Amino acid sequence: MKKPLILVSNDDGITARGIRTLVEVMAEIGEVIVVAPDSPQSGMGHAITIGNTLRLSEADIFEGITAYKCSGTPADCVKLAKHYVLKDRKPDLVVSGINHGSNTSISVLYSGTMSAAIEGAIEGMPAIGFSLCDYSSNANFDHTRDYVKKIAEQVLKTSLPKGVALNVNFPPKRNEKVKGIKICRQARAKWQEEFDQRFDPNGRRYFWLAGNFVNFDKGEDNDEWAIANNFISVVPCQFDMTAHHSISILNDEWEIMNS
Amino acid sequence: MKKPLILVSNDDGITARGIRTLVEVMAEIGEVIVVAPDSPQSGMGHAITIGNTLRLSEADIFEGITAYKCSGTPADCVKLAKHYVLKDRKPDLVVSGINHGSNTSISVLYSGTMSAAIEGAIEGMPAIGFSLCDYSSNANFDHTRDYVKKIAEQVLKTSLPKGVALNVNFPPKRNEKVKGIKICRQARAKWQEEFDQRFDPNGRRYFWLAGNFVNFDKGEDNDEWAIANNFISVVPCQFDMTAHHSISILNDEWEIMNS
Numbered sequence: 001m002k003k004p005l006i007l008v009s010n011d012d013g014i015t016a017r018g019i020r021t022l023v024e025v026m027a028e029i030g031e032v033i034v035v036a037p038d039s040p041q042s043g044m045g046h047a048i049t050i051g052n053t054l055r056l057s058e059a060d061i062f063e064g065i066t067a068y069k070c071s072g073t074p075a076d077c078v079k080l081a082k083h084y085v086l087k088d089r090k091p092d093l094v095v096s097g098i099n100h101g102s103n104t105s106i107s108v109l110y111s112g113t114m115s116a117a118i119e120g121a122i123e124g125m126p127a128i129g130f131s132l133c134d135y136s137s138n139a140n141f142d143h144t145r146d147y148v149k150k151i152a153e154q155v156l157k158t159s160l161p162k163g164v165a166l167n168v169n170f171p172p173k174r175n176e177k178v179k180g181i182k183i184c185r186q187a188r189a190k191w192q193e194e195f196d197q198r199f200d201p202n203g204r205r206y207f208w209l210a211g212n213f214v215n216f217d218k219g220e221d222n223d224e225w226a227i228a229n230n231f232i233s234v235v236p237c238q239f240d241m242t243a244h245h246s247i248s249i250l251n252d253e254w255e256i257m258n259s
Numbered sequence: 260m261k262k263p264l265i266l267v268s269n270d271d272g273i274t275a276r277g278i279r280t281l282v283e284v285m286a287e288i289g290e291v292i293v294v295a296p297d298s299p300q301s302g303m304g305h306a307i308t309i310g311n312t313l314r315l316s317e318a319d320i321f322e323g324i325t326a327y328k329c330s331g332t333p334a335d336c337v338k339l340a341k342h343y344v345l346k347d348r349k350p351d352l353v354v355s356g357i358n359h360g361s362n363t364s365i366s367v368l369y370s371g372t373m374s375a376a377i378e379g380a381i382e383g384m385p386a387i388g389f390s391l392c393d394y395s396s397n398a399n400f401d402h403t404r405d406y407v408k409k410i411a412e413q414v415l416k417t418s419l420p421k422g423v424a425l426n427v428n429f430p431p432k433r434n435e436k437v438k439g440i441k442i443c444r445q446a447r448a449k450w451q452e453e454f455d456q457r458f459d460p461n462g463r464r465y466f467w468l469a470g471n472f473v474n475f476d477k478g479e480d481n482d483e484w485a486i487a488n489n490f491i492s493v494v495p496c497q498f499d500m501t502a503h504h505s506i507s508i509l510n511d512e513w514e515i516m517n518s
Contacts, residue, residue, distance in 0.1 A: 045305030
């Protein structure tokens with residue numbers, strides 16, 4: 001049987017521990033091509049590079065694996081991989097991560113990890129973003145390996161509904177074993193921002209974005225609940241942002257429709 | 260009656276023609292505060308600034324209007340406005356734009372204009388992103404004024420469903436008068452990328468992202484159809500990206516759920 005072609009990207013940059021774990025696991029199940037940012041791109045959301053040039057060069061980082069580093073965003077990486085690096089070959093799977101830090105709940109919008117996966121879905125490829133809810137650069141990814149492999153193999157086997165990418169989050173390594181996988185919805189939560197105001201040596205004001213995550217969601221079917229209860233959360237995500245249920249409401253309420 | 264407080268941002272930067280039009284129209288209906296990027300931020304998607312500092316300074320650009328320019332992304336601008344500039348005052352409306360260029364269909368994901376609006380919605384404020392389907396820097400915004408005002412007044416009057424922001428696109432100015440407003444869904448379309456490969460004076464390769472917009476959608480209820488037929492498109496957008504219909508499919512198909 002022909003090995004599946006797997007495209008790997010991330011947002012922490014090509015030298016991060018998380019992408020190394022992902023590359024190692026993917027190499028056990030397919031032919032791996034890596035196209036990843038040459039520097040950290042956390043918080044880049046679905047940014048793309050349009051007012052600037054992009055650089056791409058081969059990176060001799062993973063033994064026996066063809067890899068490229070790119071000056072752009074995670075979404076740029078997937079676009080370049082698809083249209084330039086791979087050209088006539090279409091990946092059977094796009095995976096992104098493993099992110100150093102949570103991408104549950106509202107963080108999916110800000111997440112470079114998930115933008116690479118969503119970009120894969122837009123291009124019609126099954127795609128998964130993996131994140132570990134542990135922000136440290138030397139986080140322990142050992143407990144994710146078996147599940148990353150199982151989930152990737154499952155998606156290769158049964159594929160995904162059209163236009164859907166998976167947002168997979170792992171609880172941090174705890175003493176207790178992970179309880180299993182939960183298919184979830186995105187929790188209703190947000191970042192409660194605070195801006196840390198400081199002054200530079202010239203007396204000019206600047207800010208650091210800071211803040212706390214606030215979970216408003218009382219349900220047990222969402223990704224925040226899953227992580228808090230030591231489950232792996234899997235949220236199917238779509239790039240159709242239409243609030244379909246609101247169309248009829250607006251058509252009904254708006255008096256300006258025929259003006 | 261107390262005037263509504265209206266927060267204005269954009270992604271083309273505080274000196275763009277589009278935001279000037281928007282500020283002028285909003286000043287007719289409320290008290291306006293502007294917090295907008297100090298440089299163009301097109302294609303920034305929902306990026307936020309987390310690895311770097313943010314600058315914010317007053318900008319004497321719009322006569323009689325309090326305005327700030329910010330070194331960050333559109334999403335940063337709304338966060339800074341809400342948590343630093345306005346503090347205890349909550350805007351009655353957040354508007355973003357008017358963008359120089361279309362944000363229909365899949366472009367909503369890459370759009371800085373819409374990320375400012377979505378950020379408003381996350382913060383529980385009614386929010387609208389306005390875009391003109393004309394990319395030129397000296398685009399004619401005259402035909403948008405009446406409708407921008409009507410739509411903003413409508414949203415101030417009837418508000419929006421919780422968690423929903425509007426993506427409003429105007430057709431370019433044509434000889435024929437705009438036909439009216441259509442509440443739409445996001446069209447199924449994508450950018451068919453091509454990368455323009457060049458070499459710098461040192462012989463090093465670089466790329467420009469280029470490409471064509473391809474519309475796969477045959478329906479007449481989507482934003483692409485509306486614009487092509489000289490209607491103003493209004494798409495209610497949500498930041499819950501869960502593909503809810505896929506949850507039961509995955510629960511049904513996945514054999515690894517209890518492993």
